[in-house]
Amino acid sequence: MAAIGAIDKAKVLVVGDSGVGKTSLVHLICHNEPCHNPSATIGCSVEVKFHEFRAGTPAEKDYFLELWDIGGSSSHRNSRSIFYHQVHGIILVHDLTNRKSHQNLRKWLAEVLNKDTDVRNNGKEIDPETFAGNQIPILVIGSKADSAEGLREQSTSRSSAVAEECGADELKLDSMNVKYLAPGSTNSVKLTKFLDKVIERRYSSNQVSGNRSPYDYSEDYRDKFQ
Numbered sequence: 001m002a003a004i005g006a007i008d009k010a011k012v013l014v015v016g017d018s019g020v021g022k023t024s025l026v027h028l029i030c031h032n033e034p035c036h037n038p039s040a041t042i043g044c045s046v047e048v049k050f051h052e053f054r055a056g057t058p059a060e061k062d063y064f065l066e067l068w069d070i071g072g073s074s075s076h077r078n079s080r081s082i083f084y085h086q087v088h089g090i091i092l093v094h095d096l097t098n099r100k101s102h103q104n105l106r107k108w109l110a111e112v113l114n115k116d117t118d119v120r121n122n123g124k125e126i127d128p129e130t131f132a133g134n135q136i137p138i139l140v141i142g143s144k145a146d147s148a149e150g151l152r153e154q155s156t157s158r159s160s161a162v163a164e165e166c167g168a169d170e171l172k173l174d175s176m177n178v179k180y181l182a183p184g185s186t187n188s189v190k191l192t193k194f195l196d197k198v199i200e201r202r203y204s205s206n207q208v209s210g211n212r213s214p215y216d217y218s219e220d221y222r223d224k225f226q
């Protein structure tokens with residue numbers, strides 16, 4: 001593993017309606033354990049995941065992924081745009097037992113993309129289908145698969161409409177159960193692929209010259225990873 005001072009980072013937003021399970025999901029991804037009794041997120045909470053980009057290939061390199069868990073309460077809609085700058089990937093979270101939370105993902109996407117000029121589609125109106133190409137990486141996650149097991153087959157098997165429109169992969173999981181992100185599982189492979197795309201988006205852009213970020217991030221993470 002590289003020294004902490006040499007590790008670059010990228011930013012991923014995690015958005016979706018209040019209560020769909022964003023905090024629980026971020027905890028599972030970053031700590032590989034369930035989060036018991038999460039409290040409602042006010043504003044934003046940031047967790048960091050260590051990621052091996054293109055693991056097992058000659059291009060392998062270590063990165064930190066910041067997962068920005070945005071509180072879903074509608075009462076904070078006007079103030080949360082401050083979190084939407086310099087975004088390199090988006091995780092859209094819906095609750096598989098709550099169809100409305102899936103429909104609302106389009107609103108979340110529009111809210112995020114309209115606020116971030118870096119990821120905006122040249123000022124045009126947001127259409128998820130325009131993100132199927134070489135745009136900001138998106139991953140759709142359906143939570144509470146455990147509670148959704150008895151529901152319509154479509155909610156637990158097929159990809160959701162928003163995932164298809166964005167050309168995004170979709171995971172379905174129970175954030176209370178580590179087996180849903182077990183190494184080598186389909187979910188884990190999809191997540192790894194998404195995180196690799198986020199790194200590519202961040203470091204293949206013209207924001208950076210050469211292989212290094214212009215910033216030194218060592219101070220950010222020294223306490224957390226010592």
Ligand SMILES: Nc1nc2c(ncn2[C@@H]2O[C@H](COP(=O)(O)OP(=O)(O)OP(=O)(O)O)[C@@H](O)[C@H]2O)c(=O)[nH]1
Pocket residue numbers: 016017018019020021022023024025037038039040041042070071072073143144145146147173174175176
């Ligand atoms: N059974 C089950 N419960 C879950 C799952 N994910 C989250 N929960 C529960 O759903 C509730 C809300 O979860 P949170 O992670 O706080 O949801 P959130 O999206 O971060 O909510 P806000 O902070 O209000 O935006 C909690 O009681 C969690 O324990 C899941 O996959 N399965």
